Amino acid sequence: MDSMYAKKDTGWLNHYAGIHYGGRYLQTRWNKFVPAENFKYVENLSQLSIDSFDQVECSNKRALDLGCCVGGITFNLAAKFNEVIGFDCEKIYLKLCDELKENGKASIYSCEEGDLESEMIAEISDSIDRSRCSFILGDVHALPSDIGTFGCVVVSNLLHCIKNPMKVLKTIPGLLDENGICVIASPHYSSENFTPKENWIGGYSNKDGQAVKASTTIKEILSDQMEFIQTEDIPFAMQYRIRDLEMNISEVQVWKKSPKMK
Numbered sequence: 645m646d647s648m649y650a651k652k653d654t655g656w657l658n659h660y661a662g663i664h665y666g667g668r669y670l671q672t673r674w675n676k677f678v679p680a681e682n683f684k685y686v687e688n689l690s691q692l693s694i695d696s697f698d699q700v701e702c703s704n705k706r707a708l709d710l711g712c713c714v715g716g717i718t719f720n721l722a723a724k725f726n727e728v729i730g731f732d733c734e735k736i737y738l739k740l741c742d743e744l745k746e747n748g749k750a751s752i753y754s755c756e757e758g759d760l761e762s763e764m765i766a767e768i769s770d771s772i773d774r775s776r777c778s779f780i781l782g783d784v785h786a787l788p789s790d791i792g793t794f795g796c797v798v799v800s801n802l803l804h805c806i807k808n809p810m811k812v813l814k815t816i817p818g819l820l821d822e823n824g825i826c827v828i829a830s831p832h833y834s835s836e837n838f839t840p841k842e843n844w845i846g847g848y849s850n851k852d853g854q855a856v857k858a859s860t861t862i863k864e865i866l867s868d869q870m871e872f873i874q875t876e877d878i879p880f881a882m883q884y885r886i887r888d889l890e891m892n893i894s895e896v897q898v899w900k901k902s903p904k905m906k
């Protein structure tokens with residue numbers, strides 16, 4: 645299958661596409677060494693979001709996937725939600741999302757060795773109504789004012805790679821309807837490569853010498869207007885090359901917007 649996504653000019657696209665759609669290939673190849681869970685991040689996070697939504701009484705069946713990247717979670721959420729918006733600032737990721745929406749499949753590539761690449765087919769299950777999904781290009785620090793409200797907002801592995809995670813966290817309650825849920829996942833890297841140190845939400849000692857952790861800061865910010873439901877750890881394998889996998893474990897927090905806290 646011809647595709648514009650092959651080769652090195654696509655930056656991180658193929659690494660992310662590997663996480664979102666290449667799991668079954670690597671799982672088959674490395675099942676002797678790597679537990680299958682590491683290749684099911686997108687499925688596990690989406691299922692947790694759907695299961696959490698099933699436990700609340702919320703009539704809003706719209707979902708928002710902030711920092712949707714190549715769209716794996718957005719498409720999976722369409723198994724439950726009538727309308728799902730994937731939002732990201734990278735045109736090339738959304739181009740792949742649109743190709744997948746249109747055709748249900750696309751070629752992605754994984755570096756095999758040096759210049760050699762292996763082709764994998766990214767595929768959206770036929771059971772998913774892809775027409776429920778749409779993709780918007782933009783900056784999460786300045787969401788469109790007409791984006792509306794949602795029953796579910798997913799913020800997966802985004803907070804650690806944006807300029808101002810605190811600002812984005814503070815917009816979440818306003819995006820949710822009563823009883824709507826928010827699922828926040830992060831490996832909590834806290835790195836100046838992405839976030840200026842003055843905007844870190846964790847990973848440093850405060851002036852009293854106490855450790856400040858992102859996990860706690862998220863709770864402090866959201867608990868004003870939302871109710872904490874549960875936390876879980878979900879692993880994912882970042883695929884740099886076929887034989888070069890980096891293990892990560894995201895901490896996932898599930899929150900509900902309580903009616904009385906509107």
Ligand SMILES: C[S@@+](CC[C@H](N)C(=O)[O-])C[C@H]1O[C@@H](n2cnc3c(N)ncnc32)[C@H](O)[C@@H]1O
Nearest residue numbers: 711712713732733734782783784800801802806
């Ligand atoms: C680490 S990836 C995570 C992707 C996906 N949510 C997941 O869990 O696999 C972070 C994504 O956030 C997007 N992103 C980073 N900064 C952004 C911003 N300011 N506005 C919108 N998207 C952003 C990146 O383009 C990338 O697709």
